[in-house]
Each structure stands twice: as C-alpha cells, then as structure tokens.
Amino acid sequence: MAEPVQILMIDDEEPFSFFVKLNLETDPRFKVTTALRGDDGLKLAKSIKPDLILLDIMMPGMFGTEVAEKLLEDPRTKDIPIIFLTAALKKDEADEMDGRIGRREFIAKPITKEELVIRIEATLELKK
C-alpha cells in the first residue's frame, strides 16, 4: 500500500479536529495532523508539506482566509489544495464568499464522515 495521504487540519474547535482525525484515520489511506491556530497551521504546512489542508474560516487570531493567502504567497505551500470548513455559512452561500475564498472547495459544518471523505477524494483526484 502506498503512503497515506497527509492531511493538515487547521481548526480552533479542538474536539472537532480530534474527531475528524479519529474518523479519517480509521481509513488507512489518511493521516491527519491538527493545528488549533492559523499561525501554527502555517508553520506545520511548511514543515510537513501536506497533500491537503482542511481550513476553518472563523478562528481567533488569524482568519482562515488570511491563512489561505499566506499559503498562496509561499512557493512551498502554494500548490497544496485547500478545503474550507465553516460553521458560519450554509452551503448554498459559498458562492457569495467568492473572491474571498477564491472559488475553492467549501464545506459547511456539520458534515458527516462520508461526505467529508467524498470531498477529500474528489479534491485529490482533481489534483492528480
């Protein structure tokens, strides 16, 4: 079996990240690292170079959208696909956020494990 997919999850909701990690890692294809703050997440992104980043938008300190901008500025991280996660908006309002999150993948919380896996698979497929 190939190396598991490295996923970096940046979300200030510690129990959420914890459960997402537990859930995803029941599948041997995934390996999840978590960060509770934007700046920590940025550092981790540079060091572990994940295959995918799950990024919360509303976080204290640095907003998810700012984290995304910083990731884009850095050549080491600019090609890592990002899926935004947020509790603040409904799915059908993702379009309104256009420009700020730059037409990128978007998931509204709460989400089921199944949906999450489907989205991750789809995103990584697209990247290949």
Add this chain to the structure above:
Amino acid sequence: MEETVRILFVDDEPSVLNIMERLFLFEDYEILTATSGEEGLRKFEGSPTIHIVISDYRMPEMNGVEFLEEVYKKWPDTVRMIISGYADLDAVVQAINRGHIYKFISKPWNNTEMKVTIATALERYFLRKRNRELTESLLHKNEELRQFNERLEQLVTDRTTALMQTQEQLVQSEKLAAIGILAAGIAHEIKNPLAIITMGTEYMKSVVGDNAMLQEVADRLKQAALRADTIVKGLLSYSRQNPLSFKETDITTLIDETLTFTEHELQRKNIEVIRKYADSLPRVRVDANQIKQVFVNLLMNGIDAMPAGGSFTIRVECSENGAGKKVVQIVYADTGFGILAERIGKIFDPFFTTKDIGNTGLGLSVSKGIIDKHGGTINVESRIEEGTSFFIRLPVV
C-alpha cells in the same frame, strides 16, 4: 303672506253659509262652503290647502265633531273650529280636550268676534307652520349631523384598522429582523458543537462494531444533531433576504421532485399520493429552490397531520385570481386531523407550532414569505377530522 287663505264653512243650513260668505266678502279670503261633513271632506280633497275650517255641530249623519276628527286625521295642519249651542257643549269640550278642535264658537255669534277669531286662528296656523318647518329643518340638520357622525366614525374605524394592520406588519418584520440577527449570531455557536457531535458519533459507529445497541445509540445521536442543524438552517434562511433567482418553470416538475424527496417518508406513514395535474399548464416564473421549500413544508405538515396514514391529493390547475388575472393554482389536500378554528388564524405566524421540540413553527411563515415574494397567495381551508387544504396561486408568465 302671498298664499291665498282658504276658509271652509260647513253648515247644513244654506242660509248660515250665505251669511258667512257675505261676512267675508271684502276680506282677502277664499271662502268655501259645504252643507254636510261628507261634502266638506270632498272640498278638502278637491282644493289646495285649506287653512281654516269652521263647522256647525248639529248636522244630520256626520256631526261637527266627527267631521272635524276626520279632518284632523288627514289634514292635521288646518285650524279646526266648531260652532255650537250650549246644549252640545259636553261633546265639544271633550273634542277640544282631545286636541281635535282648536276653538269653540258659541251660538249665536257676533260678526266682529268671528272676524277676530279667524284672524287669530290664521296667525296660529302660520305660526305653527313656521314652527313645523323650523323643526323639520332642525330634524333634517340633525339627521345630516348623525350621518356625518356615522361617516366620521366609519372613517376613524377604517383608519384605526389600517393603522393596526401596518403596526402588526411592523411588529412582524421587526420580529423577523430580530430573529435574523439572533440566528446569524448563534448559528456559528450551534453549528460547531453539532459538527463535533456528528463526527464523534460517527467515530463511535465505526468502532463499536457489531454491538447493535450502541450502533442504534450512535445513529440516534447523529440524527438528533442533524435535526438541530436543520432548525438552525431554517432560522437562517428565514432571516436572510437572499435575492431570488427567477426562472421560467413547469411547476409540476418541482412538485414531483419534492415528492421523490419525501417518497420514503410518505410510504412509511401509509400516505397515498394522488396527483391531479391539468393538461397543458402555463409556465410560471419562480425560484425553484424556494418554491420547493414551500412544497416540502406543506408535505411535512400533511405527514404530521396523518399519523395513521391517509391520502394527499395534489391538484394543479389553471385559474384566475380575484383581479381576473391568470394564475396556476396548486392545492395540497390532506385527509389529516385538521386545524381548530381558533388556531387557523395563527398558523402563518412565525413560531406558531402545536408540535413538540424539533419543530420551529416557521414552516408556514417561511412559505408564506416565499409565496409573497413571488406575487402569489397562499390560503388554507380545514375541517376537523376531515383534512386540510392549502391553496397556492402563482401568477402565470
């Protein structure tokens, strides 16, 4: 006064009448005579206003009092006087007391006295007439005033109702705005814990293995979390003024889509769906998502109202609205338990619900808001134990 004064003398003795005519020869009066009460009444009928009538008491057939009482009935304005000897005084006095006769002139009378009496009687006649005219105009004015008052009251009532309605709408929209602010504020706070619960229970499910009991527990926890999420979403969609995107649509397609969506639930609850779509229906311009939300709300309400099963008849037909404009009418008729008369006025109010937790009571108010935005109408009819029908009318393209 310009008016010609008419005086009628009634006496069965023609000679007395002659005397009278001569007596007033040089006065400006028109003198009429009659030899009996009957003839006197005929004179009244055939002549313009008679101002004064003077009758003898003793006459064959109809006596003076009887005659004057007749006159009183038909021409109450005429001043009535009677000439009589003392022998008949009783009857005459009684008539005077009853108000049917103005004055009694005793026999034999003297000419000057007669003239003065007549002059006074005339004065009285015109005074009374004037008085009556004044009273009448006063009454008339009074009536006008009353009608005016009535109109004023109606106007005040109308305005008050209108004011109350706007006020109600204002309160309603303020309520909505408040909900909006609240919903947006708490959505994030609620959705995060819900996301945690969902993910946590899913992990539980994946590790409890064959333990059916724990699987069930996890399932139920997850469903509860998703239900709570639906409520938050409902609140959000309720408050957000999302711009609508109208597209020309065949309404029955949307109905069918929502039925597919609820099919499972309908079957499980033993509810038969009967579709009665008219042929070649005109198209409507709607925001498909929003209209579907309305249909789902109506389906859900119907399902809730038929716990022991029943049938849902969905009719779509071409119709006209009150203003004679073409509309597509969609009817959702269930055979559920119906709505109590005292509740029916409230079902479109936000937060009005008769259901337990998990229902926000927003379904119908959201639906009404959506239909309003489409320029349509939504109405309800219900009979206890028989069922409820919702009527939606949407303008045709």
